[in-house]
Amino acid sequence: MLAALWQPFVEFAFMRRALLGGAVLALSAAPLGVFLILRRMSLIGDAIAHGILPGAALGFWLFGLSLPALTLGGLLAGLSMAGLAAWITRRTGLHEDASMAAIYPISLASGVLLLGLASQQLDLLHLLFGSVLAVDQPTLNGMLTVSLGSLLGLALIYRWLLLDSLDPLFLGSVSRFGPLAYGLFLTLVVLNLVIGFQAIGALMVVGLMMLPAAAARFWSRHLPSLLLIAALTGVLSVWLGLLLSYYANLPSGPCIILLAGACYGFSVIAGPVKGLLRTPTAALYS
Template identity: 55%
Template sequence: MQLHDLFIAPFAEFAFMRRALVGSLALAIAGPPLGVFLILRRMALTGDAMAHAILPGAALGYLAAGLSLGPMTIGGLAAGLIVAVGSGVVARTTILREDASLAAFYLISLALGVTIVSLRGSNIDLLHVLFGSVLALDDATLILLAAIASVTLIALAALYRPLVLETIDAGFLASVSRSGGVVQIMFLVLVVLNLVGGFQALGTLLAVGMMMLPAASARLITDDMTLMIAAASVLGMLAGYAGLIVSFHAGLPSGPLIILVAGLIYLLALIFGPAGGLLRRLKPGRHLEA
């Protein structure tokens, strides 16, 4: 088998593979940089909680209108935003911290969603919603993914400085600007937006993987913020591409394979990462002079 057959032919021959590749790349451009901030803000599990919060909204859209992009996106977006904004407001106005208020909100959302699904009494197959359909992306979904990636990159650029400040020293930002609360909530809105986009392609659960695994890998590779964000995107794209190739040749489901490749990259970074990986910790070399 030639290299061309291995690495290029699947995309050259099949339109659904090309679409899957474009969709994965769009997800990988915007999601992982958000993941970097989630990790630095010690909110790595927030992505997971938000994915659970989105699920009932998406399922509700699915029940109302079947498997169509519009209602499921709107449902997921609405559920995610209510939880994100609600928990942000609670964290800023009451004694509860963000993790506690988020946990409370997403559990309510999840329970509500399950109740609504059971009310309808239909035995729907939620597997599709849960694990996505990266090989069945239509034009509308691709445009949605591309739009979300563009909006996210622009918004993240606009939020970058206050978001960094809010992460390092929230008290200082509060003393020089009133933007702290807005920044925090805008950031969560971006996370929701990307998870909703991700669940079209990878499903709600795996969408979080695309956001967090490349980001965690990038954190192990460099201490430089700019490089970290760039590396996270590149690793995400690499995982998207390699995952599709492997799934094509091995005849395995593509969504989980993309995340498994991202997981493999993470394991490699964990061992060899120059910024705090295992080898670096175990064999740091002899101490320096000063």
Template identity: 80%
Template sequence: MDALWQPFVEFAFMRRALFGGIVLAVSAAPLGVFLILRRMSLIGDAIAHGILPGAALGFWLAGLSLPAMTFGGLGAGLAMAGLAAWITRRTGLREDASLAAIYPISLASGVLLLGLSGKRLDLLHLLFGSALAVDETTLHGMLLVASASLVLLVAIYRWLALDSFDPLFLRSVSRLGPLAHGLFLTLVVLNLVVGFQAIGALMVVGLMVLPAAAARFWSRRLPVLLILAALLAAACVWLGLLFSYYAALPSGPCIVLLAGAAYLISVLAGPVHGLLRRIPSPIAT
């Protein structure tokens, strides 16, 4: 039993990784639930690629500084989401297609910028990160952003839920639907940007979407799904860090693979449309 706590008691860097990771998991996983409900699950992936040039620009101008890279990534992510939404609205191109068209542009310019900057920044570190590299400043940043994001999500929950379900109806009773939609996308970008410092831009997508996808097999109630996804993500961070510590493996992939295992188990054993434990569910006609 001791083995479950010992590394965190012993090492400050493990404690920071655990703290930061759990806070990130709790704020990112509920966003993943909404991404899935809005059929935008792959959009997180696209945005995660797209924030790279901003982070690279921040690195070029200010070196390995968290605020510079965060604001750079945030700017790039929001600009990309905004540009894709604008193109969609003006031309009727579907939102997934316009985002899929914008993010390779963003990603390629990011890689090019890194090459131009001449400084050595490990691209792999940006993409796949390392939770063990969370220092005091990064941790404070993560705590701040994640708790703000959680508070904001609670504040817009009512609007976001109805906008995800039936935007046409929300439009007839409230003008705040587009605002909730925009704030939600901002939160997604924000969490991805904070996450890429810790477990990498691509791994954080896994932490966002996998627990949410797994939760779907366990409940049909939105509040339950949100809490379940957050708890599952936090548990994956904890166990993933332990596993990476004892097996001396990179932490990001360990966390995400654990979430992946939880997802596969849910697909098999989940009571809501799971493959094995299909309890008689009323069939819609």
């Protein structure tokens, strides 16, 4: 019985590639989700994930199914969308989340339309919802590179990003690196979303970033612990999700996110930090 937990990864190279790629993506994406929640920007990650589709579609049209083209196109589209939302916010006073909410449906519709027009050459279902078969060796190399670079980048800006998240006015009074750290942070978010959409799916990858981070909030109040718990929860979700995908013959992306959602649901119920079983009923209404 226990052999079923690792047998597919022993027998099939594509399952090993999917597990390794998904695990390193979870290790880099989930900590970014913790900071998104800390900065109350949870929905911005979802908006950017939808916003990368037009760039990826154009990259496919121009260069075919090329990982560098898809990555560069998605990166430019995601950063452009975030920059446009920030520009609208500065010029009009509209909140950034409202700007994102207005822009991302346009990006999503444009991307799906472009991909639909190219659907005879591209498996639209696998691109939107993920497929373990998409994780070939070049894709795995790209995921490893981006994940390692993302972890190093987050470590470099960790202190500034933490101060900017908790007290941006104080950071502005002692350092000028706040806006730079925020810009680098958004770049890391976009990179992780772009590199993960081939395996997890363009519409699913944000779940690997946000659900483990949300689950971690019910297990600790300390940021280093939150980052570690979120990363490990993401890795566990990838492992079990791939097993579910393999044995049930289902798309890998939704299976991974479903398992991450199960981890989140369990954390809501049993988590020691304001979990439902640990919180007196009267406190919920106080």
